[in-house]
Amino acid sequence: DQQVKQNSPSLSVQEGRISILNCDYTNSMFDYFLWYKKYPAEGPTFLISISSIKDKNEDGRFTVFLNKSAKHLSLHIVPSQPGDSAVYFCAASEEGGSEKLVFGKGTKLTVNP
């Protein structure tokens, strides 16, 4: 049973537009959520996170929104740039334990010039 779901395997947007990546989760005990970005032949790198006590966290062009009642979070990238083209993984943990991180399958974002 998949606890963290990224239902869109891929997303394509034009440079300068907004990219919205979605993630749903089923475990109500999750209290910390992260987004990782992964380029080909590289390891994932941390992008942004949000605690369950918040509903929004912003870092430059990246904003993560959390809707606990819907068990849904989203990552907004504005404006999108070609260098943002990568696979984005949503991850979640309960009780804040890094060893309990559960990852989604990832969404491949392509930003077209």
Added chain:
Amino acid sequence: NAGVTQTPKFRVLKTGQSMTLLCAQDMNHEYMYWYRQDPGMGLRLIHYSVGEGTTAKGEVPDGYNVSRLKKQNFLLGLESAAPSQTSVYFCASSPVATPNTEAFFGQGTRLTVV
């Protein structure tokens, strides 16, 4: 600053062979992890360590063993490789397992078992 380094980057094994993947981190992190990533799958935790001399099982530990004899190194062993272990393996480390700490990943090891 090297961060997390994995050795080797690529390897082809025959079924039944054994090998060890080495992970080294220079950030003095307490926690270290081994994940595997398969096509269409997310990252799945194999084993992890919360400090020197400790190890624990993750989500998919079967067929693997680990050791953390030194704080900076975390070894992943395959005693008898199987084709199902063909995957990309990622090592990661983090200072502590708290809500505000992210994990830092290595570049990955692509393993093929034929």
